[in-house]
Amino acid sequence: MNTTSLSALEIVLRVRAGELSAMQVLEEHLAQIAAVDGIPGQLDLPALPPREEQKVHAFIQVTTDLARQQAEQIEAKVARGEDPGPLAGVPVSIKDIFCVQGTTTTAGSRILYNFRPPYTATTVARLEQAGALILGKTNLDEFTYGSSSESSAFQPHPNNPWNTQHVTGGSSGGSAAAVAAYETPLSLGTDTGGSIRQPAAFCGVVGLKPTYGRTSRYGLIAFGSSLDCPGPLARNVSDAALMLQVLAGADPKDSTSSIQPVPDYLAALAEGVRGLRIGISPDYDHIAYPDTETGEMGIQAIQPEMNQAVREVAQVLASLGAEIIENVPMPNARHGIPTYFVISRVEAASNLHRFDGVKYGYRTQKPVQDLTELYRVTRAEGFGLQPKLRILMGMYVSAAAHAAHYYQKALRVRSLIRADFERAFDPTGPYRLDALLTPTTPTTAFRRKEVLRDTVLMQYSDQMTVGANHAGIPAISIPAGLDPQGLPIGVQFFGNDFREDIILRVAYAYEQATELAPWRQEIPQALRAAEVK
């Protein structure tokens, strides 16, 4: 049996028991990548050969040598009777927004095309220490700016394994695709407005955004410093829990990382949902969408399968003994995207200041008159449209003349969004929820190029996920079926601060109860095309 069909947990158990060699695991996953991934993302791609259209293109870089070294070390440890770690032999892919010494870290941008960091992100270091095999860096929206992964400077961008004419979602699109296509059972992504959960939903995998500060941001190239959360993508809930266990915990190199103790996520998984209170909100069954000329807010229906999936999931959980609480008001959910437009852009614009061609990365080859011209031409050539747009928006809304109106106001609306969740989870309040169940996205994966030029519409695919980033709370997206086109549907559970254990438990219960559902037997198109698995 091919190890690519094993879960991470199964691989670990067998490698630790000496029943499975890490090298065999590695080689079989590398073969899978070779079979389904096609050419890796690259700068200045000339025409794409037609056969590549059906490929997944999850990776920018496959780090074969690094992974082989790691596999050898695991085998040596097992042979010596030493503990090879809680992720021993498990192939992991890393979103190329994390600095990993020994690799280039591009952030999907020309401006870092050759950047080789002399340090490794804490989350990646923890994976390495746990015995994981780092197979490569996955493609993403440039600097994580986007919800489709199409904006990468490294083309071709990732394709949705379920239908390669459709997007993976973003910005952790390469990560979600790699997991969905059985290239790695685990991937490390980041979630700033929904960038783990939305692609996870689009690609039919599990994606978890931990509580802000639960996982260290050290080594993560920053987008929205008060919003960014590193987190796991996996094909099932226990694998996500396994990976979170390794990632979680305080880091002295990150002042915002939390000293809250880390519970045993795996131990709590199978406790079931009897007596847990799971809420559903009418404010999450549609999206509030603006007229981009007038700014008038209107209501837009979401794809009906999404609300259907939520009802079905609620039914399953009810049958397992959970209490479903309907009509939980979340009145400030509608303000999530406008607030996000302001806060994330202010932080992003500032975080991009350091990319100036002086210290590392790209510098223009054109002759320039002076330093100012160096900055301008380097940044003009090095950044794609999405970073440029975020810089301009961020600078505008934080300008001295506008800051009170936009930025300060947005920070206060954020407090309102947070207050909605506090009220929902308050153990002495009217709802006393353990989890809030919502759709993850308004639609299933849209077609390539369909939304890319409309940056407002693109951002609104995050309307259901972004609340967790503003509030800092954890949230998980899990697969809940396929739509009539065969595209994955995701549902989301929000949890209280540092209660990843509860939302994992709820997700696990649903997953186990629907193990035999027919839709779980479907195979992604890209795999059928490659005739593997």
Next chain:
Amino acid sequence: MLPEKITREMFDKLVALAALELDEEESEYLRTELNHQLAAVKELSEIPIDEDIEPSLHGINCQGNPPRPDEWKPFPDPDAILALAPESRERYFVVPDIAQPGQEGQ
């Protein structure tokens, strides 16, 4: 009163402040998208908020490590940092000089 839309003139100033340079097509596209995003953001100003609602810099109440002890821990490889420079000379990062006078700065 804040401007309803960003004019071409305002946009060009913003581009200069951002140390960017855009061609005609990019300028028009980005200016249009910027104005669309501002329209989407407009509703923020209409949200009624009580005086006592504080701004939230982070969603949760961060409980992090206390400030670190004052102990020297040299980075093991400063040369690796210098080696990243697009241009360096005798241990300095090298850039073109600043135009005099009237440049952006301290």
Next chain:
Amino acid sequence: MMTRYEIVVGLETHIQLNTETKIFCSCKADSWGAEPNTNICPVCSGLPGVLPVLNAEAVQKAALLAAAMHAEINPVSYFDRKNYFYPDLPKGYQITQFDEPIGKGGYLDIHMPDGSTRRVHIHKLHLEEDAGKTKIEAGRRLVDFNRCGVPLVEMVTEPELHSGEEAAQYLTELRQLLRWIGVSEADMERGHLRCDANVSIREAGSTVLNTKTEIKNMNSIDSIRQAITLEAQRQIAAVEAGGRVESYTLDWDADTGTLRKMRSKETEADYRYFREPDLLPVKLSEEEINRIKSSLPELPYARKMRFIAEYQLSAYDADILTSERSLSDYFEETVGLSSTSPKTVSNWMMNDLLRLMNDLGKSASELHLRPAELAEIINLVESGKISPATGKALLKKVEESGRKPAEIVAAEGLGLIGDEDALRSQIAAVLSESPSEVANFKAGKESLLGWFVGQVMRRTGGKADPKRTRELLLEMLRK
């Protein structure tokens, strides 16, 4: 002419804290003389993905300085980003404190030579990180990040100084205070204490604030005095000639003693300040604030006044003895251990100890010769066991050898001869050798007594106790 106008000066000072490490990373805070780009790490050189981590000691020192400046210590203060592009600023923003700084209000009383006291207020006191250094070579700019991230405290005075002299006095007393409480070495030549001045003029008696110019690059207290005085004169001359003062930044050239226009200040950059999301609020509990306040030592001026009152020192002496904290501690400790008057101790220190310190380039705390030893030497001289000259020489001997004074005196036989019999026999010998002088003395030339003392000294190699010798001579001569 000058009395028609009043000069208005505000000073902006940046103080480099003497912590071991930088404010947001664990590189060294002081890399003076190091090769370029050797004292750097990913954090202070602005690499992507890294994060600032606050140095606890920088907070403590800033709070202590706030207390010493009579400022209110904010129990919660915040860091903000100040965004702009400049090659010595690797992140493209400086982490500083904009609207909620660690210290609010405050003042420093300065004491002018004419005896008056001026209270100079500061608006606030805040922490921030230093930028790197750049230099121009062959039309290119060379950048060194060694200094990026060094902890600085910035203090801006109200426009309450009215001359180059006052500004110089403010800097002098500030420098003394910084070294006194141990938060900075405050060596202006090494950039530990930097100062920019805002200068304007107005009609005497007016309270209006007119257009000001900013003077930069004054690297010594003398430069500050000269530059401000010169600029004030220039402004007055311009206004008298019918022109007006334009808002410029001026660069002081110490070599030529001139000011040069750098750039117009019209275009103020928009720094788009916002709270630094990578750092948590800086919190100081009430206990910590109280502990910091009570850890403040007696400050220089208060100590000077106390020395005058308690030890009856002159203002001049007290001034010198309190110029440096370790020197004043040394003085007071010596007084405590000595049975002589504080004035005597003061004389010893002002004349002899300071000379020794200068020769060796040592501060009082660096001397091997400790107050106990100085007290012992003074006591030996005062009690007549050794001559004053021997005592002075002992200072250096103790410093160099580390041995106790009494030990050296015994070993080298430096003690004065106070034994009466021994003295009598020496005196008798001198008298028998000098019959004509004896006769002259008896005939009334009493001034010869000094000559006889000198002779006894010569015979004893300077070891005769002068006082006792004099007494015995008189007795024996009058017989």
